[in-house]
Amino acid sequence: MVPTQWYLLLSAVLFGLGIIGVLVRRQAIVILMSIELMLNGANLLFVTMAREIGNLSGQVVVFFVVAVAAAEVAVGLSIIVRLFDNKGTVDVDEINLMKW
Amino acid sequence: MQPAYGVTFGVSAAIAVLAAIMMITRRNAVHSAVWLAVCFSAIGVLYLTLQAPFIAVLQITIYAGAIMVLFLFVVMLLNVAAPEGRDPLRVIAGLGIVLGGVFTTGLGLAFACVTTSADDAALARTEGTVEEVGKVLFADYVFAFEFVSVLLVAAMVGVIVLGVRRRERGPSGSEGGR
Amino acid sequence: MELNWADQLWLVPAWPALGALLIGVVLPQRARSLATSAAIAVGAVALAFVTSLILLAHLLVAPEWLFERAYTTWIQAGDLNIPVGLRLDPLSATMCTMVSGVGLLIHIYSKGYMAHDEAPARFFAYLNLFTAMMLLLVLANNFALMFVGWEGVGLCSYLLIGFWHQKESANKAGLKAFLVNRIGDCGFILGCLLIFVVFGSLTFSEVLSPDAIHAAPPAMLLAIALLLFVGATGKSAQIPLYVWLPDAMEGPTPVSALIHAATMVTAGVYMVVRCAPLYSAVPQASAVVAWIGVLTALLAGLIALGQRDIKRVLAYSTISQLGYMFLACGVGAYVAAIFHVVTHAFFKACLFLGAGSVMHGTGDRTDITQMGGLAAHMPRTSRTFWIACLSIAGIAPLAGFFSKDEILYETFISTLPTARILWVLAMLTAFLTAFYMFRLFGLTFHGASRMPKREASHVHESPPVMTWPLIILAFLAMVGGFLLGWPYPHQCHLLGAFMADWRPPAEHGAEGGGASGGLPLMVLLAALSFAVAVTGSGLAFWLFSGPYRRVQEFERRLGTAQTAFSRKFWVDELYGYTVVGPLQSLGNWLGHFVDVRIVDGLVNGVGGACQMLGEGVRRLHASRVRFYAFVMLGGAVLVVAYMLRDLMF
Numbered sequence: 001m002v003p004t005q006w007y008l009l010l011s012a013v014l015f016g017l018g019i020i021g022v023l024v025r026r027q028a029i030v031i032l033m034s035i036e037l038m039l040n041g042a043n044l045l046f047v048t049m050a051r052e053i054g055n056l057s058g059q060v061v062v063f064f065v066v067a068v069a070a071a072e073v074a075v076g077l078s079i080i081v082r083l084f085d086n087k088g089t090v091d092v093d094e095i096n097l098m099k100w
Numbered sequence: 101m102q103p104a105y106g107v108t109f110g111v112s113a114a115i116a117v118l119a120a121i122m123m124i125t126r127r128n129a130v131h132s133a134v135w136l137a138v139c140f141s142a143i144g145v146l147y148l149t150l151q152a153p154f155i156a157v158l159q160i161t162i163y164a165g166a167i168m169v170l171f172l173f174v175v176m177l178l179n180v181a182a183p184e185g186r187d188p189l190r191v192i193a194g195l196g197i198v199l200g201g202v203f204t205t206g207l208g209l210a211f212a213c214v215t216t217s218a219d220d221a222a223l224a225r226t227e228g229t230v231e232e233v234g235k236v237l238f239a240d241y242v243f244a245f246e247f248v249s250v251l252l253v254a255a256m257v258g259v260i261v262l263g264v265r266r267r268e269r270g271p272s273g274s275e276g277g278r
Numbered sequence: 279m280e281l282n283w284a285d286q287l288w289l290v291p292a293w294p295a296l297g298a299l300l301i302g303v304v305l306p307q308r309a310r311s312l313a314t315s316a317a318i319a320v321g322a323v324a325l326a327f328v329t330s331l332i333l334l335a336h337l338l339v340a341p342e343w344l345f346e347r348a349y350t351t352w353i354q355a356g357d358l359n360i361p362v363g364l365r366l367d368p369l370s371a372t373m374c375t376m377v378s379g380v381g382l383l384i385h386i387y388s389k390g391y392m393a394h395d396e397a398p399a400r401f402f403a404y405l406n407l408f409t410a411m412m413l414l415l416v417l418a419n420n421f422a423l424m425f426v427g428w429e430g431v432g433l434c435s436y437l438l439i440g441f442w443h444q445k446e447s448a449n450k451a452g453l454k455a456f457l458v459n460r461i462g463d464c465g466f467i468l469g470c471l472l473i474f475v476v477f478g479s480l481t482f483s484e485v486l487s488p489d490a491i492h493a494a495p496p497a498m499l500l501a502i503a504l505l506l507f508v509g510a511t512g513k514s515a516q517i518p519l520y521v522w523l524p525d526a527m528e529g530p531t532p533v534s535a536l537i538h539a540a541t542m543v544t545a546g547v548y549m550v551v552r553c554a555p556l557y558s559a560v561p562q563a564s565a566v567v568a569w570i571g572v573l574t575a576l577l578a579g580l581i582a583l584g585q586r587d588i589k590r591v592l593a594y595s596t597i598s599q600l601g602y603m604f605l606a607c608g609v610g611a612y613v614a615a616i617f618h619v620v621t622h623a624f625f626k627a628c629l630f631l632g633a634g635s636v637m638h639g640t641g642d643r644t645d646i647t648q649m650g651g652l653a654a655h656m657p658r659t660s661r662t663f664w665i666a667c668l669s670i671a672g673i674a675p676l677a678g679f680f681s682k683d684e685i686l687y688e689t690f691i692s693t694l695p696t697a698r699i700l701w702v703l704a705m706l707t708a709f710l711t712a713f714y715m716f717r718l719f720g721l722t723f724h725g726a727s728r729m730p731k732r733e734a735s736h737v738h739e740s741p742p743v744m745t746w747p748l749i750i751l752a753f754l755a756m757v758g759g760f761l762l763g764w765p766y767p768h769q770c771h772l773l774g775a776f777m778a779d780w781r782p783p784a785e786h787g788a789e790g791g792g793a794s795g796g797l798p799l800m801v802l803l804a805a806l807s808f809a810v811a812v813t814g815s816g817l818a819f820w821l822f823s824g825p826y827r828r829v830q831e832f833e834r835r836l837g838t839a840q841t842a843f844s845r846k847f848w849v850d851e852l853y854g855y856t857v858v859g860p861l862q863s864l865g866n867w868l869g870h871f872v873d874v875r876i877v878d879g880l881v882n883g884v885g886g887a888c889q890m891l892g893e894g895v896r897r898l899h900a901s902r903v904r905f906y907a908f909v910m911l912g913g914a915v916l917v918v919a920y921m922l923r924d925l926m927f
Binding site: 020059069077 | 105106109113116117120121123124129132133136139140143146147149150151152154155158159162163166167170171174175177178180181183187188189192193196197200201203204207208211212214216217223226228232233236237240241244248251252254255256258259262263
């Protein structure tokens with residue numbers, strides 16, 4: 001059996017990559033994708049600990065996370081589409097109406 | 101059967117990480133989306149090794165299947181061009197990479213210190229089957245379950261409202277406007 | 279009608295206070311004429327005078343010469359108990375009668391002098407207020423209430439010096455008087471505080487009793503005496519705080535006569551005499567008082583020699599005579615000091631009012647080098663002035679001779695170590711007094727007229743309302759000596775008998791001969807001072823009433839001395855350089871640098887800091903999504919670091 005720590009480490013790495021993706025990329029869609037990556041890292045953590053502790057609640061949580069992630073992606077993408085209609089681009093640096 | 105787990109884990113983990121890295125470095129959004137799908141699939145395999153078949157299937161179906169398709173739809177619909185020029189916020193980006201690395205390292209160190217039981221047999225007895233998950237879901241979390249359905253309806257309504265686009269405004273939107 | 283006379287003491291200061299209130303506050307604008315306000319003012323002071331005479335009469339027939347009454351308590355705080363109380367004893371009765379009497383004459387005179395002024399009501403209100411304050415000062419039975427009167431007369435002095443406030447010089451003079459007096463008052467207040475610390479009370483009867491004084495530590499007594507004397511040097515214009523008095527001549531002449539000759543400036547002398555038990559117990563303090571007195575007298579006499587303004591000469595003369603009074607106090611001759619106060623009031627008021635009359639008659643001239651030969655045109659003024667000059671010079675048998683001679687005698691026989699030197703200096707000053715007074719008289723009233731022909735013909739005598747007070751005062755300056763100081767020797771004269779408690783200690787109990795000297799010495803010294811006075815006045819009169827070239831020759835011969843005299847020995851300049859200048863620079867520095875740069879800078883700096891903070895914080899709202907994400911990540915790192923703190927260390 002693979003030691004649990006490795007799974008945990010992997011989930012940390014995936015989460016970190018997701019963060020870096022959010023900060024480095026300029027296109028809104030790709031940022032959203034990076035956020036999904038982060039969510040997956042967290043999901044992996046949950047499942048790992050579910051097995052470790054022996055409580056299936058971890059997996060139930062992942063169930064809900066997936067549901068919510070789906071809803072979130074749908075709404076998020078609609079917003080991005082709207083944004084594209086207004087600005088002609090999905091570059092997040094162009095979204096600066098709140099600049100002083 | 102032990103080495104099988106190790107190999108599976110190793111391969112899947114490597115693919116996941118690699119795919120993730122590729123995802124965040126591709127300039128073309130479509131490529132990024134595809135790489136992400138690959139990553140999700142690898143993670144699904146990992147779930148299988150964790151005695152969580154239900155979640156694994158869920159992952160493949162919804163994440164790699166529905167969500168990534170949605171992403172690809174939108175990318176192709178909008179025909180997003182790769183951004184030109186140097187990143188004006190490259191300082192933030194650079195610092196972000198550093199900070200992200202620090203964060204990951206910290207997190208990783210914390211995880212490495214978690215004491216886990218080495219009782220493989222007990223671990224293997226975890227059953228992430230549909231029945232078992234269902235039992236927990238409908239016994240302890242039934243309210244949340246119902247509520248999530250409301251959430252999904254809300255999301256649907258929101259998407260529909262946001263999705264209504266007037267005929268005149270096309271995807272060019274060079275003038276933008278409201 | 280059975281009246282407890284002690285209870286009616288309050289009436290004396292109340293009459294003029296009421297008058298001031300009526301004229302100043304109650305009287306409506308249209309009724310503020312010269313006639314009305316003068317009538318109220320004169321009436322008020324007349325009532326005060328009559329009341330004080332009645333009280334004096336009743337005091338004399340009382341079993342004990344003391345009416346004391348505390349009407350109410352002013353301050354009661356812990357151990358401190360200050361009553362509102364008045365006290366009539368020989369000292370205060372003398373002062374009170376003199377103040378109200380001379381004040382009455384000057385009020386009457388003012389009606390004539392201020393006839394053409396545009397604000398007579400204000401003048402009379404202030405004058406009445408002053409009289410009330412002065413009477414309060416002399417009648418108070420404790421240091422605190424006396425200080426109220428002390429400050430009150432200082433205030434009225436300021437108001438009246440600057441009466442013609444359109445004149446810049448008047449305002450400055452008033453301010454100078456007030457500020458210099460303030461310095462003295464600091465000393466006075468410190469003295470009062472020490473008195474409370476040492477004696478536990480401020481009431482005269484408790485502080486100045488022989489037992490209390492004996493029980494007090496001598497060092498403390500010395501400190502108290504010196505501090506109180508500082509106050510006296512301010513109020514009574516002695517070295518070093520006399521510089522305000524000559525400038526105070528900017529005020530109307532009746533003010534100069536009343537405040538700066540007869541009454542306010544004698545407050546310091548009154549205070550020292552009141553504290554006689556204290557000063558007698560501390561010989562060092564008495565020596566200081568005597569020396570300052572005689573030095574001031576000498577200095578002022580020299581300066582008077584070089585002055586051209588008629589009122590300035592009289593101002594310095596006042597300073598000089600006050601010096602004599604303090605000399606008397608210093609050698610323990612308190613009766614002589616008060617005697618001189620009274621006679622000085624008579625002849626100095628007469629001199630000042632006469633000067634006012636001269637100014638009135640010559641169209642407000644004050645430069646005596648531009649006058650001359652006025653005697654023919656102003657006979658009454660001239661003659662009364664002459665009588666007053668004889669009196670101040672100390673020519674027998676006028677009043678001034680008796681009081682000045684008593685002081686000189688007491689100085690000669692006093693037990694102070696430096697008594698003889700003091701006497702020599704005093705005699706020198708007596709010569710100077712005679713000399714400069716007759717210089718003044720000669721230059722003003724006699725000799726050829728140095729005025730332009732046109733103006734010379736307009737010179738006229740003053741109206742009776744002005745000349746009658748002159749006549750009365752001149753009469754008093756003539757016979758006052760007999761009234762109070764006869765028979766000679768002083769041990770048994772009227773005032774001396776009345777003020778028995780203040781007699782010089784050497785002669786207590788001794789009648790006729792006296793412990794030292796005796797009659798022959800007295801006569802010898804009297805003859806000596808008489809000779810000095812006659813020489814001085816005669817010489818001056820010959821010199822200054824003759825042809826003007828004689829005067830100019832004299833001044834030329836004096837050379838630098840003359841310059842020094844006329845420039846007041848540059849004392850004002852010295853003060854300006856050493857005290858006023860640095861203080862003004864300090865004020866300027868504080869005002870322009872500290873206040874503007876530092877204080878305002880701090881206040882503005884707080885605002886500026888807020889602004890900078892706002893500007894800085896505002897940059898956080900860069901509206902850059904990735905920046906937000908970065909900051910969030912930063913926060914998350916911090917949180918994780920905190921949670922993992924045990925792990926890290």
